[in-house]
Amino acid sequence: DGGITQSPKYLFRKEGQNVTLSCEQNLNHDAMYWYRQDPGQGLRLIYYSQIVNDFQKGDIAEGYSVSREKKESFPLTVTSAQKNPTAFYLCASSTGRGTEAFFGQGTRLTVV
Amino acid sequence: KQEVTQIPAALSVPEGENLVLNCSFTDSAIYNLQWFRQDPGKGLTSLLLIQSSQREQTSGRLNASLDKSSGRSTLYIAASQPGDSATYLCAVRTDNNNDMRFGAGTRLTVKP
Numbered sequence: 408d409g410g411i412t413q414s415p416k417y418l419f420r421k422e423g424q425n426v427t428l429s430c431e432q433n434l435n436h437d438a439m440y441w442y443r444q445d446p447g448q449g450l451r452l453i454y455y456s457q458i459v460n461d462f463q464k465g466d467i468a469e470g471y472s473v474s475r476e477k478k479e480s481f482p483l484t485v486t487s488a489q490k491n492p493t494a495f496y497l498c499a500s501s502t503g504r505g506t507e508a509f510f511g512q513g514t515r516l517t518v519v
Numbered sequence: 520k521q522e523v524t525q526i527p528a529a530l531s532v533p534e535g536e537n538l539v540l541n542c543s544f545t546d547s548a549i550y551n552l553q554w555f556r557q558d559p560g561k562g563l564t565s566l567l568l569i570q571s572s573q574r575e576q577t578s579g580r581l582n583a584s585l586d587k588s589s590g591r592s593t594l595y596i597a598a599s600q601p602g603d604s605a606t607y608l609c610a611v612r613t614d615n616n617n618d619m620r621f622g623a624g625t626r627l628t629v630k631p
Contacts, residue, residue, distance in 0.1 A: 413562075440618065449523065449608065449621035465618060497562055499619075505550055505570060508610070508619060510563040 410434065413498050413511035419519050420485065420492060428483045428514045430498035439481035440499040440508070443467060450497060456481055485516065493518050521546045521613050525622035532599055533630050540594040540625045542609035547587050550612045554583050554594050557606045557624070566607075567594070599629045 411432045420426045430439065438457050442450040452465030456475040470489025475481055481500075485492045495515050501508040522545040532538050542552070551570045555563040567576045567583040569592065575584040582595040592609060606626045610619040 442621075447623065449623040450610075450619075451621075452618050455618050463618075495560075499563075505612075507565055507568045508553060509565060510555075512562040513560075515560070 411498060411500055411509055411511035413496075413514050415514060416512065418514055418516045420516060421519060423487045425484055425486050426516065428485070428496055428498075428516070430481045430483065430511060431479055432481075432500045432509075433479060434500060434502075434509065435478070436500035436502050436509075437478070438501045438503060439475070440501075441465075441471075441473065441481070441483045442497045442499065444495040444497060444513075453483065453496075492516055521549075521611055521620045523609060523611055523620050523622040525607075525609060525625050527625060528623065529626040529628075531628040531630065534599060534601060536599050536629075537595070537597050538599055538627070540596070540607050540627070542592040542594070542622055544590045544592075544611045544620070546613060547590050548613060549587060552583075552585055552592050553610045553612075553619070554581075554592075555608045555610065557608060563608065596627075599627075601629050601631050603627060604629050 414429045440455040441453040451467050454473045456462035472484045497513045498511045499508045524543045526541050553568045554566040557563050569576050569585045580597040585592045606624040608624040610621045
């Protein structure tokens with residue numbers, strides 16, 4: 408089936424650790440996005456990538472890093488510099504600017 | 520910077536009622552607007568995409584309208600059902616960027 412797969416579904420991070428969230432799509436989409444969702448708030452953009460080997464910071468990029476070495480994959484690393492990482496993280500993709508965006512099922516990250 | 524607002528934040532209706540959800544945005548130079556549904560703890564499911572040149576889109580019991588000049592979109596749900604209970608989010612894509620700006624959502628409860 409075509410779609411976007413995020414893994415893991417739940418992730419626990421200890422203080423001072425870096426963790427990486429996986430996002431894979433088999434829709435042949437060029438653009439991919441990472442959003443953070445906190446209770447009662449809208450989605451906030453962390454990073455987005457329009458093509459392979461290129462990505463741009465969103466509104467809340469501090470403490471996060473990404474790579475886009477393959478069209479299908481856009482992993483997000485939450486570094487120890489992110490002081491409040493507990494949130495629901497959503498990955499999305501689309502073919503281009505004017506087209507419909509599709510989302511994965513999300514990863515819930517908790518600091519323990 | 521584009522700001523997206525959704526009112527009301529929460530809505531509770533009896534089954535069978537027709538209802539309207541509202542989305543407003545501050546910058547009318549949009550490329551498109553997309554409505555999503557989100558169930559608790561899940562990712563976003565795309566409902567309707569309206570391009571900036573369109574006035575409305577329909578899918579089943581859902582109808583979304585767009586008035587770009589006034590910075591408003593509405594999502595009309597006909598003959599609501601308990602299965603429609605979810606959070607509904609709108610997202611706007613601007614002309615200058617490929618990122619999507621989200622409202623905080625309207626949490627809909629349809630009571631049997």
